[in-house]
Amino acid sequence: MHTSSDLTAEIAEQVREASGAGLALEIRGNATKRFYGRQARGEPLLLTEHRGIVSHEPSELVLTARSGTPLTELARRLAEHNQMLAFEPPSFAGEATLGGAIAAGLAGPRRPFAGSVRDMVLGVRIVNGRGQVLQFGGQVMKNVAGYDLSRLMVGALGTLGVILEVSLKLLPAPQAEQTLTVNEPAARIHELTEQWLRTGVPVSAATHDGTRLYVRLSGAASSVAFGKRQIGGQNFGPAERFWRELRDHRLAFFTCRGAESLWRIVLPPAAPPPDLPGAWINDWAGRQIWLRTDAEPAHIRREAQRLGGHATHFRGGDRTMDVFQPLDAPLLRLHQRLKHAFDPAGILNPGRLYAPL
Amino acid sequence: MSERSLYRPEDTRFEVDVEALITRLRPLLPAEGLITHEQGRRAYECDGLAAYKQLPLLVASPETVDQARAVLRICAENRVPVVARGSGTSLSGGALPHPQGVLLSLAKFNRIKEIDPHRRIARVEPGVRNLAISEAAAPFGLYYAPDPSSQIACSIGGNIAENAGGVHCLKYGLTVHNVLQLTLLTIEGDRITLGSLAPESPGYDLLALVTGSEGMLGVIVEVVVQLLPNPLTKQVLMASFPTVEAGGHAVAAIIAGGVIPAGLEMMDRPAIQAAEDFIQAGYDTQAAALLICELDGGEAEVNEQIRKVESILREQGADRIRVARDDAERARFWAGRKAAFPAVGRLAPDYYCMDGTIPRKHLAQVLKRISELSAAQGLRTVNVFHAGDGNLHPLILFDGNRPGELERAEALGGQILELCVEVGGTITGEHGVGMEKIDQMCVQFRPEALEQFYAVKAAFDPQGLLNPGKAIPTLNRCAEFGRLHVRRGELPHPHIDRF
Numbered sequence A: 001m002h003t004s005s006d007l008t009a010e011i012a013e014q015v016r017e018a019s020g021a022g023l024a025l026e027i028r029g030n031a032t033k034r035f036y037g038r039q040a041r042g043e044p045l046l047l048t049e050h051r052g053i054v055s056h057e058p059s060e061l062v063l064t065a066r067s068g069t070p071l072t073e074l075a076r077r078l079a080e081h082n083q084m085l086a087f088e089p090p091s092f093a094g095e096a097t098l099g100g101a102i103a104a105g106l107a108g109p110r111r112p113f114a115g116s117v118r119d120m121v122l123g124v125r126i127v128n129g130r131g132q133v134l135q136f137g138g139q140v141m142k143n144v145a146g147y148d149l150s151r152l153m154v155g156a157l158g159t160l161g162v163i164l165e166v167s168l169k170l171l172p173a174p175q176a177e178q179t180l181t182v183n184e185p186a187a188r189i190h191e192l193t194e195q196w197l198r199t200g201v202p203v204s205a206a207t208h209d210g211t212r213l214y215v216r217l218s219g220a221a222s223s224v225a226f227g228k229r230q231i232g233g234q235n236f237g238p239a240e241r242f243w244r245e246l247r248d249h250r251l252a253f254f255t256c257r258g259a260e261s262l263w264r265i266v267l268p269p270a271a272p273p274p275d276l277p278g279a280w281i282n283d284w285a286g287r288q289i290w291l292r293t294d295a296e297p298a299h300i301r302r303e304a305q306r307l308g309g310h311a312t313h314f315r316g317g318d319r320t321m322d323v324f325q326p327l328d329a330p331l332l333r334l335h336q337r338l339k340h341a342f343d344p345a346g347i348l349n350p351g352r353l354y355a356p357l
Numbered sequence B: 001m002s003e004r005s006l007y008r009p010e011d012t013r014f015e016v017d018v019e020a021l022i023t024r025l026r027p028l029l030p031a032e033g034l035i036t037h038e039q040g041r042r043a044y045e046c047d048g049l050a051a052y053k054q055l056p057l058l059v060a061s062p063e064t065v066d067q068a069r070a071v072l073r074i075c076a077e078n079r080v081p082v083v084a085r086g087s088g089t090s091l092s093g094g095a096l097p098h099p100q101g102v103l104l105s106l107a108k109f110n111r112i113k114e115i116d117p118h119r120r121i122a123r124v125e126p127g128v129r130n131l132a133i134s135e136a137a138a139p140f141g142l143y144y145a146p147d148p149s150s151q152i153a154c155s156i157g158g159n160i161a162e163n164a165g166g167v168h169c170l171k172y173g174l175t176v177h178n179v180l181q182l183t184l185l186t187i188e189g190d191r192i193t194l195g196s197l198a199p200e201s202p203g204y205d206l207l208a209l210v211t212g213s214e215g216m217l218g219v220i221v222e223v224v225v226q227l228l229p230n231p232l233t234k235q236v237l238m239a240s241f242p243t244v245e246a247g248g249h250a251v252a253a254i255i256a257g258g259v260i261p262a263g264l265e266m267m268d269r270p271a272i273q274a275a276e277d278f279i280q281a282g283y284d285t286q287a288a289a290l291l292i293c294e295l296d297g298g299e300a301e302v303n304e305q306i307r308k309v310e311s312i313l314r315e316q317g318a319d320r321i322r323v324a325r326d327d328a329e330r331a332r333f334w335a336g337r338k339a340a341f342p343a344v345g346r347l348a349p350d351y352y353c354m355d356g357t358i359p360r361k362h363l364a365q366v367l368k369r370i371s372e373l374s375a376a377q378g379l380r381t382v383n384v385f386h387a388g389d390g391n392l393h394p395l396i397l398f399d400g401n402r403p404g405e406l407e408r409a410e411a412l413g414g415q416i417l418e419l420c421v422e423v424g425g426t427i428t429g430e431h432g433v434g435m436e437k438i439d440q441m442c443v444q445f446r447p448e449a450l451e452q453f454y455a456v457k458a459a460f461d462p463q464g465l466l467n468p469g470k471a472i473p474t475l476n477r478c479a480e481f482g483r484l485h486v487r488r489g490e491l492p493h494p495h496i497d498r499f
């Protein structure tokens, strides 16, 4: 049995009080991503009890749930209807909640092929920093009434509002899935993936671990079979576990040693791999590099920028410094004004994204 | 939709010295880049919603980003409103000029700067036409997915400002899902880059925020879109239904069956008849509703899907199903749908196109209510719409020359939009709020949400100079709209008793 309870009024009241007193709040689900972002501070505002699926209409491909709902509960419900959250949100260690997944905006291996977290967000209910309960977007696929403040919540790490409820677009789960390994160098990952996609191969993940290329195919049984014929390669048995452990950073690769920390570097399509020391996994067909390194942050950022991308100090290192790529002055000014527009007292997860926000 | 002041007093509180402004702007722009005479300004007095007209104070048509930036700086310094305009095809009055403001035309920004087939991106200026991008990408077997019906004319900048959709958005997403990066000029003259060619960019998702913001937050001066490979195979099928309800249920059943068609469009009997009379596409004029379904992808997959869709349609009571045999027939199946608007245009002197979106499961019920509401107003309504997305386009037929008909058409439009909100939908799926649906925003959003919108607007445009009076209603406007509501004791009517 899953519990379901609506704590909107209590949460809004807590925010209003904190806002009046100017006290910082640390918005917390199950804290599976507490390591992420800059150091958290403030009184904890717990969302785990604000949970439950509010509605799920299989024929609408839409699900609405409260932010404290565990992702595993959503996954179970969706599996019953052969549906899924196409962005494969990571859980890391433990029971990640929906609110945390949206606030962090992180997506798994399927992202370049099926869409990002924000691509699937249709609407939200939030409490802003004044303690007002606001609803934006809705449960329909197309909606251009008002500014899109729903998608703005994705990746904002709770600095603009406490997410109460989210409506998401779902996709049908693939009928068939198969993973192949191919002995090709990482440098060819973009080119090969493109070639496969353009011939109708239903690629849903493309990852290189330094030794071989892993390709996941998802779709109708006939098109997966077609893909296998096109690609060749070897059938990879423990696939489900591999993709889950990659998504949740449980592969052995993700354990840092000594002075190492974990970096996430995202790059434009077809960018060459970054010239940086350390161990890496190349995901998203070359567009997301996980790097374990003890190189200097400034050096890593410069290299990511040189290639047209950016770097996030994902795990470890000094969390009182910038962990996300610094913004230039006009953009930072705009961010500060937006923060003020939602949270004038600066009480919602202050400093978690950038020091001045 | 008639000649009356559409702006409210609080939207026209600016004091502009036009001679001084001309003196400042003249040296910044090429000789033809500043239009001051009435005849020249007339050409910009309306957009695709032609019944709303307003002469701009001036028209500025810069040719470079630096010129555009200089115009914005001078307008900001002198507190002069600015309305950006792409191709002027907006159906909501989004590009309607402001009486005290500069109409900033982006028509000269019409260059495609780069098509990179390897990375599948196009870098273009904002005035480039939607279709021109796909045409430039075609030699590489690529295209730009969002395909509004206006794609031969509308600009990519206008598409972003409206988050435009099209027939293929069901599978391939809206504008917001297909744009990677924007360069935005703020009214204060900053030039900022939003988004990135890499997946995600640091900080808030301002790219998503600016998409669909109707020219209220900044002026888009460069765009990078993602391109898709042409589908390998396509199949189009057409199904007739004995009732509109059955057609509506079939739409929900296809999606629930795990198939996402590339396009899933529906037409009701008046629309079928009008299209058939207009271009003889071979439509079944006996049907109460016609569903057109396009499936695309790899050959094996498409063949599998077409069988599945056929069996679902049959289960849902389709009494005739035809699968197009070749490209020519596929084009013919689509031709009637594509010509539906002009076809309907022949049925009455005027029509008014609505744009509400609803959860698909309510399709049948809402279509029924629309016909009842139309009958009550003594008007006819024709339906041609993006059924797969639940995006309705009821076309209200009327004759603007007959006293009272326009007002009844507008009243009916308002009722339809409020019906959409009532069933959990929205007043606009893709055409934007603009000036047209601004009163219905008061129905969809509570005052606190509107206040949050004002605060966001002020973060970008503290003086409120970009497109004043559009998209987000003032609380005064809503208060007046609300008072109307109470006094008349019935659903609110849009656009009546404006001051």
Ligand SMILES: Cc1cc2nc3c(=O)[nH]c(=O)nc-3n(C[C@H](O)[C@H](O)[C@H](O)COP(=O)(O)OP(=O)(O)OC[C@H]3O[C@@H](n4cnc5c(N)ncnc54)[C@H](O)[C@@H]3O)c2cc1C
Pocket: B047, B048, B083, B084, B085, B086, B087, B088, B089, B090, B091, B093, B094, B095, B106, B126, B147, B148, B149, B150, B153, B154, B155, B156, B157, B158, B159, B160, B161, B162, B163, B164, B165, B166, B167, B214, B215, B216, B218, B219, B220, B221, B341, B430, B431, B467
């Ligand atoms: C026959 C017809 C069919 C249509 N079919 C569809 C359809 O299928 N789907 C759909 O979504 N729409 C449709 N439309 C509506 C319209 O074409 C779209 O809204 C389109 O995106 C508008 O583009 P535009 O260049 O004409 O913009 P304009 O009308 O010039 O402007 C629209 C809005 O965008 C702003 N704007 C324009 N350029 C910029 C810029 N560079 N920077 C900032 N703001 C800017 C303007 O201020 C205004 O608010 C249709 C219109 C017509 C006339």
